[in-house]
Amino acid sequence: MYWNEKIETLKPDALSALQLKRLKKTLSLAQNLDFYRKQFKNAGIQKTSIKTLDDITKIPFTRKQDLRDGYPFGFFAVPLKQVVRIHTTSGTTGKPTVVGYTRKDLDTWSDLIARNMTMVGITDEDIFQNMVNYGMFTGGLGFHYGAEKIGMTVIPSATGNTKRQIEMINDFGVTAIHCTPSYAMHLSEVAEEMGTSLDSLKTGIFGAESWSESTRKALENRLGLTAYDSYGLSELFGPGVAFECPERDGLHIWHDSYLVEIIDPKTGEHVADGERGEMVVTPLVKEAMPLLRYRTGDITMLMEDGCLCRRGKKIARITGRSDDMLVIRGINVFPSQIEHVLLRIPEVGNQFMVYIDRINHLDEMTVEVEINRDSFSGELADLTRLQKKVVKELRDTLELRTTVTLVEPGSLPRFEGKAKRVIDRREAE
Structure with missing residues (x-):
């Protein structure tokens, strides 16, 4: 199923042309930032330096520490009055990383979430319970607005009060849920203790922490649903960057919106498809906060293109980090x-x-x-x-x-x- 079949199934040549067009626009936006003007000057990059997608390797990497050093608004490429929402991620020394969104950014982000959910068969007939943090982190509101865009009934239950969460699932006939896989496992155990089943559930969307195939099987057996992996990063909008299709063999990353590289984290050199390395992403559709060659720290690989749903190359499930970051309950x-x-x-x-x-x-x-x-x-x-x-x-x-x-x-x-x-x-x- 497709939310935007034309864009999701672009042929390689058309996709490359769109990526290059959007990359050049992103480069133009980035020149509004002191950080990138200095980067370009130091690297000897001119407006005409980027003629092909391969030329992106001429651009230096952007690291998380760069974003911290720009606190609070140093990476906003538009006037603050055009930034209609701010989210933050955790910072290592008390100051968080600040992420801003224009109205168009929010619309683009919710559209990407809608793609993901539609891809696995969720429709406006579904009742969706969103059991993640609705605070400064991006998981809650990201899925909330994407689900509303599809037209489904959304229950913003957020986190905690597990027994009440279970009551809502049963009372409201919830068909789809979103939470961390560890919380989903806890949910299933509390439901068993309460002596209740969650018969209405059909689809589970799980992300924000690493999980395995054995966890997937356990969740599906205990909750009676089909479980899908979700990947996102606040710096790249939030959730919605990549998602499993019904084949559930790797996650589709939306190549019209993100230019993906896999590098050796020590040398910075590209590795071949099928080899694991650190994922580097250049978002192509962000207005408020354009980023170039952002080192995510996440270890994965690009998988060979051959998925039956024709949505292009996938990334493998994230297997680790190239830094010392921990993920605790998402x-x-x-x-x-x-x-x-x-x-x-x-x-x-x-x-x-x-x-x-x-x-x-x-x-x-x-x-x-x-x-x-x-x-x-x-x-x-x-x-x-x-x-x-x-x-x-x-x-x-x-x-x-x-x-x-x-x-x-x-x-x-x-x-x-x-x-x-x-x-x-x-x-x-």
Whole structure:
């Protein structure tokens, strides 16, 4: 099924011509930014330098740190009055990455979501429950507006209160859901505990964290639905960048809207189709915040073109990261964020360890941090207050619930080389 069959099934020559046209427009927009003007000057790039799609390799990469350095509006290519919405992603030192959208951007984004959902057979006859964060992260509103554009009935239930979520599914006859795969597994267990089935469900859209084929099978058996993988990145609009079709063998990335490269993360050189590397993306249809050769940090590969639905090359399921970012319950967390929070609290030291576990199919993070005896009395009541203070500071920065354990000074490991402060104990499912 197609939302826009003509654009989704463009022949290779027509697609390449459209990509080049949109790339040149994106390059023109990017020259409104001081960052890219300096990049172009340093690389000796002129307006006539980019004549073919292959010429994109002349352009330097854009990295996440560049976006952080541009906080708050340094990457907006249009006047602020044209930016009608702002989302943010987590930042490593307390400042988030800011993403802006014009009215056309929001329309384009919701259109991409509509493509994804239509591709797997979701229509205006469906009742859609959106069980993801509706805050500054992009997952909630992205799918919300795409679903409304199709015309389906949307239930913006957001996160939490699992029993109420289950009641809504049953009471409203929900046919399609969107959440993280770990939350979907938790949902199925709570439904079993409640002694209720979720018979109305037909389709599940799951993303924001890595998951495997065995998890897919378990979700489909427990929830009685067909499960699809979704991929997105706030810097590239949000969810909707790539999505599985009914074949469920790799994700279609919308090549009319995104120019995709796969590189060796160490050398920056292209790798061949079928070889894994870091995905680099140039969005071709963004107005407020054009990006050029953005290094996503996500490890995948381009798959050979041959899908029966004729939507072009797919990317393989994301298998890891080229940096130290963690994904906890769909939220991006960097160890440097945790360090930044702890350094603001004089009663604790600068030594800490992070443990990630999966308990009842939900990710849980525990932070062990040493007490600073020079700034702390050691009274039990004060220990409790300090523990609550650290929990609150981490929650306010990460927007994530954590468990905090205070330990004696000198009890945590010291590292001569690069510190390994994170131990991920989640088993692959």
